[in-house]
Amino acid sequence: MDQLSAMRVFVRVVETGNFTRAAAALDMPKTTVTNMVQGLEQHLRTTLLNRTTRRVMVTTDGALYYERAQQILSEIDELDGSMSNSQAQPSGRLRVEMAGAFADLLVLPNLCDFHNRFPQIRLDIGVGDRLVDYIAENVDCALRAGTPTDQSLIARKVGELAMNAYAAPNYIQKFGEPQHPRDLEQDHFSVGYLNATSGRVMSAEFQNSQEKIEISPRYLVSVNDARSYVNAAIAGLGVVQSPRFMVRDAVARGELVEVLRDWHCESLALYIVYPQTRHLSNKVRVFVDWLARLVHNLRVSDQH
Template identity: 35%
Template sequence: MDRIDAMRAFIAVVNEGSFTRAADRLDLSPQLVSKYVSQLEQHLGTRLLNRTTRRIHLTEAGTRYHLRAVQVLNDIDDMENQMGDMHTEAKGVLRISAPVSFAIRHLAPLLSDFQKAHPAVSIDLQLNDRKVDILEEGFDIALRIGQLKSSSLVAKRIAPIRLVMCASPAYLAEHGTPENPEDLSGHRYLRYSYMDPAAIPEVLQWIKQTTPSRGSGMVSNNGDVLVEAAIAGAGITLQPSFISGSAIRNGQLQVILSKYEPEPMGLYAVYAHRQLLASKVRSFVDFMDGYFGDPPYWDRFD
């Protein structure tokens, strides 16, 4: 048994949800894919998949093995692609999807520096806060912010994204500064409509105790608008520091409830696959790594 082939077969079955679809993806017969997985289970001495006539389910051992196997095969693919990239110049059109506010505030210098380092690459940047389908819409790479769920896409974490609750000093002077989550009751809240409740459930639970349901507050699908409204004294908002950081630094906004700050989310570079990855994509992902600093420059307001 070739363990690498068996691992690839197992991962394909998990990602595709069936032996037949995995076989189509790998250009193998379903029987051979099934044989690979069975041999892998025999080699490990444990069952990785529970099979029924309609579905397959990972066992506990299968879940653990899948995570490690993906990492191992990604490392192998990385090593082989890096050897090939030594002889391949990054070139062509790089199509990028990125969140609106982040791109407007922070992406232009990076793109300029990247093109200076890779002059044969041209950039097609599309801004959109919705989650684009990379394959269907023809993007090479998407920048996404959040707590990413597992998928067949490859995601590289580029930088942490802090969420800070803040308001203008004038608003807090008039309405009081909350010291605990319970103190949010009665305040006006400026809510971002695309906020993922699963990413910050505790914070959104506190927000439910506030008064927007009684007509006080604001909802928008753009964080810049909400930050500008907060600066103008319209209420309290929970926003990424890459939007609010400069206003906090110059005193236009004041951080509140800092000890209740949610766990940071992440800025991720997401792309379709590692195998035979185009040099333009790999070069861009590598160029982004560490570009914004550690911590990112927009967080240097504490």
């Protein structure tokens, strides 16, 4: 029995909750996964998992073994990474989650450059601003807007995007142009953006040379997707705070105009997040570095 391989399989079964998902994550036949865990139990002369028809439950011995095995595997991965040739080309599958607007307007238009640099990495991009089970879904990392609050995740900031307030000409024709952010709580409407974690409409912050205020805007509609957020503004449903790159084309076509020009919106911070239990592999590291350069170049272009 290859004990190290069996340990990796056992850890993945515990993290995913059953043999089927573990087999899919490891790209192994389910029978192989089952046999490796059984072989490990025979080697250790103890039961690590209690099986049911739907999922597996970790025994007391299994929980202790999982804790130590996870630490050992993490240390081995870190050692392998530190001893590997720094010039070696990273390779393999990289699963990344991100909102649709970031995929469509930021990452995909520039992805040929990434593949020219790292031709041996295959990117699987999951599109959507949702809660992710990183272990069960075998997700390596996610691109997220705003400061992460989940303490179980490690977050690396990759940059900031300039933000402004925008509205459609037909909205301004109907309601007039807001003169102060407080107008969005009284005589005007915003498009609401639903926070994926809380399910609540997010507040909006504005500042000028004298003050910084946070408002809870009135809204006719709220959405949980950045593309729908901008499209709702184009339809005349309210004012939005948006990164400039997301509305550049709509502004050029005259579908949106900047409003509240005497007020600044707080920049939108972008982070790559990944679970603490997952070793930061070379393929994730080069993707994070590439994305940071991409956001930096975008920010520079927005300033001109």
